[in-house]
Amino acid sequence: xxxxxxxxxxxxNGIYRCDPVLEWLPSYKRDNPYWCRxxxxxxxxxxxxxxxxxxxxxxxxxxxxxxxxNFDKFEYLFDLxxxxxxxxxxxxxxxxxxxxxxxxxxxxxxxxxxxxxxxGVKKVKERVVERMQRDIDYLKYDLAHKERILAGILDGSxxxxxx
Numbered sequence: 445x446x447x448x449x450x451x452x453x454x455x456x457n458g459i460y461r462c463d464p465v466l467e468w469l470p471s472y473k474r475d476n477p478y479w480c481r482x483x484x485x486x487x488x489x490x491x492x493x494x495x496x497x498x499x500x501x502x503x504x505x506x507x508x509x510x511x512x513x514n515f516d517k518f519e520y521l522f523d524l525x526x527x528x529x530x531x532x533x534x535x536x537x538x539x540x541x542x543x544x545x546x547x548x549x550x551x552x553x554x555x556x557x558x559x560x561x562x563x564g565v566k567k568v569k570e571r572v573v574e575r576m577q578r579d580i581d582y583l584k585y586d587l588a589h590k591e592r593i594l595a596g597i598l599d600g601s602x603x604x605x606x607x
Contacts, residue, residue, distance in 0.1 A: 446494055450515045457525055459547065460485045460496065460518040468508050482548035485518065499549045521545055527560040536561065538571040 461484050464477035473479055485496035488507065495507035496518060508514065522545065530536040536544055536559035543562040548554045596602030 445512065446510050446515065447512050450510070450512060451494065453515075454487050454494065454510075455520055455523055456487055456489070458487065458523050459499070459521045459549070460487070461521055461547070462496070462508075462518050465508075465514075465517065469506065478554055480551075480553075482550075482553060484521070484547055484549060500551055500553065521547065522560070522562070526563050528563050530559040530561055533559060534575065535559075535567075538567040538575065539565055540568060 464481075464483055466474045466477060469477060469481075473481075477483075480500055481498050482500045484499045485508070486499060487510075488495050488497050494510040496510060497504040497507045510518075527545075530539070530544075536546070539561045543565040545560050546557045547560060548557040550558075552558075593602060593607065597604040597607070
């Protein structure tokens with residue numbers, strides 16, 4: 445049973461995480477607890493009972509019934525209304541650590557987790573500057589390399605048929 449105090453703490457549009465608990469799985473899944481499971485959850489209420497549904501499936505066959513005994517195993521991460529998706533790992537790294545998460549939210553599992561940040565958060569200026577400087581340095585190197593190749597083609601020391 446889940447106490448009213450714990451029910452009041454629930455974030456109904458939240459995402460929670462939990463370390464794998466083998467006892468919650470059917471025996472044939474215990475050797476590989478991440479098979480078709482993310483161990484990230486959404487709260488669902490059914491007839492006055494609360495369950496944690498794994499985010500791997502839209503319809504989790506093995507939801508965890510919330511009780512006072514297992515309530516603290518779940519760590520609240522964020523509300524889905526309060527985050528936005530970021531399209532690349534490099535961009536995600538430019539946000540403050542406390543405002544970003546790499547979290548599996550669908551059947552992509554832990555290998556293809558989503559990069560999310562708190563909605564409205566700003567990037568760290570120094571990180572953007574560092575990325576821009578790396579990009580510029582790479583472009584300068586690439587340009588110099590192509591200029592050396594062109595000079596070699598023009599002076600006959602490089603076979604132009606290879607380019």
